[in-house]
Amino acid sequence: MRKGSILRWIGVLLLSCIQTGFALLVTRRQTLQYKNPSSSSRYYRFSRRAMVQNGSSDNTEDEPVEEEEEGEDRSASYMGYVRRVFAISDLHTDDASNFQWLKDICSGGTLVEDMDLPGEDDALIVAGDISHDMGRLRETLQVLKEGLKCEVFFVSGNHEAWTVREPGLDGCSIAKLEAIDQLCHELGIVTNAKLLGSTHDFPVWVLPMNSWYDGSLALPGCEKHCEDFPNWPWVDFVRCKWPEDFSRSRKDTANLRIPFKLVEYFLDQNNADISLIKSYFRRNNLKTKATGLISFTHFLPNQQSLPDWCEPKSNEFCEGWFDHGAPGVSSKFAKVAGSSLIDKQIRSICTDDHKPLDQLHVFGHSHRPKDFIKDKIRYIHNPLGKPREREDMRMISQNVQFKKVWDTSTGEVPAEKQIIRYWEENGGGRRAVW
Numbered sequence: 001m002r003k004g005s006i007l008r009w010i011g012v013l014l015l016s017c018i019q020t021g022f023a024l025l026v027t028r029r030q031t032l033q034y035k036n037p038s039s040s041s042r043y044y045r046f047s048r049r050a051m052v053q054n055g056s057s058d059n060t061e062d063e064p065v066e067e068e069e070e071g072e073d074r075s076a077s078y079m080g081y082v083r084r085v086f087a088i089s090d091l092h093t094d095d096a097s098n099f100q101w102l103k104d105i106c107s108g109g110t111l112v113e114d115m116d117l118p119g120e121d122d123a124l125i126v127a128g129d130i131s132h133d134m135g136r137l138r139e140t141l142q143v144l145k146e147g148l149k150c151e152v153f154f155v156s157g158n159h160e161a162w163t164v165r166e167p168g169l170d171g172c173s174i175a176k177l178e179a180i181d182q183l184c185h186e187l188g189i190v191t192n193a194k195l196l197g198s199t200h201d202f203p204v205w206v207l208p209m210n211s212w213y214d215g216s217l218a219l220p221g222c223e224k225h226c227e228d229f230p231n232w233p234w235v236d237f238v239r240c241k242w243p244e245d246f247s248r249s250r251k252d253t254a255n256l257r258i259p260f261k262l263v264e265y266f267l268d269q270n271n272a273d274i275s276l277i278k279s280y281f282r283r284n285n286l287k288t289k290a291t292g293l294i295s296f297t298h299f300l301p302n303q304q305s306l307p308d309w310c311e312p313k314s315n316e317f318c319e320g321w322f323d324h325g326a327p328g329v330s331s332k333f334a335k336v337a338g339s340s341l342i343d344k345q346i347r348s349i350c351t352d353d354h355k356p357l358d359q360l361h362v363f364g365h366s367h368r369p370k371d372f373i374k375d376k377i378r379y380i381h382n383p384l385g386k387p388r389e390r391e392d393m394r395m396i397s398q399n400v401q402f403k404k405v406w407d408t409s410t411g412e413v414p415a416e417k418q419i420i421r422y423w424e425e426n427g428g429g430r431r432a433v434w
Contacts, residue, residue, distance in 0.1 A: 077276060079123070082151060082196035085204060085294060085406035086118045089127035089364030090157070090383035093140045097387050102140065106147025115401055118150040123196055123206065124402060127364035128157025128298025132166065132239070137180065141187050153190045155208045156180055157298035157364060162239035173240045193273035195280070195291075197408025202357065204292035204406050205277050207349075209342070210266040211297040215255035216340040217306060218331075219317050223254075225331035230256045232332050255335065263339045274349055281350055290357035292412060294405065295346050298364045300338030305379050307333075307368035310420060312379075337366060346377065358412040360405060369396060371419040378412075380405060395423040 093099040105117065118124045124144065131137045137160065144152050160180055161173040169176050184191050190208070197203040218226070230253060237257045248260040277293065284291065304312045308330050310321050322330060346361055360378045367389055370381040382403040389395040404413045419425070 077193065078195045078198050079151060080195075080197065080199040080203075081121055082123050083200065083408055084118065084122040084404055085125065085196060085206065085408075086122065086150075086402035086404050087125040087127065087294075087296070087362045087380060088382050088384060088400075088402050089298070089362070090129045090367055090385050091126065091140060092129060092131065092159070092384065092386060094131040094133055094136050095387060098384060099136070099140065101384070103143055103147070106143050116404060118148050118402060120149040122148075123151040123153060123190075124148065125206065125294070125296050125362050125405075126152060126154045127296045127362050128155050129159045129364055130154075130157075132159045132162040134166075134169070134176075134179070134183070138183060138187070141184070141189050145187060145189065151190055151194075151196075152188075153194075153206055153208055153296070154184060155191070155210060155296065155298055158212075158236050158240070161236070163241050164239045166239075171241065173242055193276055196406075200408035202290060202292065202406075202408050202411040204294055204408060205280070205356070207270075207273055207277060207293065207295040209295055209297045209345070210269045211299045211339065211342050212262045212266050213258065213299055213336045214263040214339045214341070215258050215335045217300060217303050217334050217337045218254075219303070219306070219308075219334045221317065221319055222322075222327070222331040222334075225328045226254070226335065228328075229254070229332055229335065234332075234336055236336065258335065263341050267341055267345050270345065274345070277349055281356065290411070292358045292360070292406060293350065293356040294360045294362065295349070296362035297338070297342055299342060300363055300365060301342040301346060301361060301379070302338075302340060302374070303334070304372070304374050305363060305366070305370055305381065306330075306337060307366050307421065307423070312372040312374045312420065333366070338363070347375075360412065362405070367396065369419050369422040371415045371417075373418075378415075380415075393423075394426075397422075397426070 091098060091102060093102060105115065126144070130140050141152065141154070144150075156177055161177060163169045163171055163173050163176050166176070169179075181191060183189075190206075193205060193207045195203055195205050234257075240259075242259050242262060246259040246262045246265070248256060248258060250256070252260075281291070300306060303309055303315075303317065308321050309317070311318075319327075324330075346359075350356055350359065358378070359376065360380060362380045362382075364381060364383060366381065367383045367385040368381070369383065370379060372379055380403065382400070383396060384390075384400050385396045390398050390400065407413055
């Protein structure tokens with residue numbers, strides 16, 4: 001072999017080694033980035049969709065998580081300085097009056113009198129449905145982050161998944177949700193689990209959870225009200241666009257147009273954070289410091305959180321609760337409200353042997369306030385909703401505030417009273433329900 005050929009062969013070999021080493025370095029850096037406090041774990045989880053669609057991941061099983069060694073720096077998951085936690089949902093700032101309301105509050109305007117607002121040492125949970133418009137979503141998150149100076153936690157709702165007729169986003173809804181995750185990462189909005197107030201007496205985990213709906217909250221015995229469900233003009237059916245993997249069989253007429261297995265896909269994205277929290281409770285079970293858990297989704301976790309459900313302790317629906325003029329709308333909404341699998345995942349996080357001091361779940365979507373306890377978990381829905389729902393229909397309080405749910409100095413902030421059907425107890429009454 002000639003000397004020139006040997007040198008060329010050696011050069012190719014060296015170049016191959018350098019490229020391989022660089023690829024390994026990038027892979028290692030991407031792996032470490034997930035643990036970085038400024039990274040977005042939700043974006044990392046969305047990137048695993050091929051594995052989920054191929055059926056190699058199961059949301060009912062815990063994913064392995066590395067046990068942290070004693071003395072290891074856990075700052076990536078801890079926000080020890082946070083003192084209080086507030087919650088709200090369904091800001092819908094694509095409505096100009098809602099956006100003005102938010103800007104006035106966050107800038108210290110006239111509306112803030114007598115309001116207890118989150119500040120620099122606090123955190124705010126926003127449980128979805130800010131806006132379908134990416135520009136307005138960015139503006140709103142900036143107003144919250146820069147105006148209140150607090151940590152902002154966020155999960156997307158169904159409005160964020162709208163892509164059809166969106167300029168430049170006439171593609172897959174999952175791709176849009178990935179773009180929203182990148183936006184949150186850019187703005188410093190938190191989309192993964194964090195332990196808040198670890199330097200205080202009553203720290204609390206906050207867990208954002210991805211979710212969707214699957215028809216499993218349908219009200220039993222109300223099928224007659226849903227015969228026209230395939231033709232119901234639910235906007236998601238037109239403005240969301242999902243991969244073919246989630247298409248439902250035409251034979252399933254009861255849930256036609258609801259994506260198939262989409263809930264399982266989204267819940268799978270929560271497993272890494274859940275494993276982290278489980279590991280924490282196993283390690284700290286015998287320690288004296290009590291720790292709480294606040295999970296949150298946009299979608300409803302159980303039938304008891306539906307607007308018409310009157311008795312939180314009961315698993316039986318009474319059709320007599322349809323004591324208003326819109327049982328058809330209520331019945332069809334139940335199909336697109338959420339999933340029983342959400343509640344199952346929430347309750348899988350902590351066992352009796354490794355349970356938090358108190359467990360809360362915040363949700364959105366229905367625009368009908370709720371605050372109740374079922375089987376030792378408190379469920380909270382505090383929506384801003386639409387102006388008409390607050391002002392004309394009085395389905396929501398005209399004086400909506402960020403709801404304080406936790407103080408790391410004292411623990412859970414109890415509800416002033418249970419809220420089951422606000423629209424009947426305090427609002428516009430049965431005639432205004434829908």
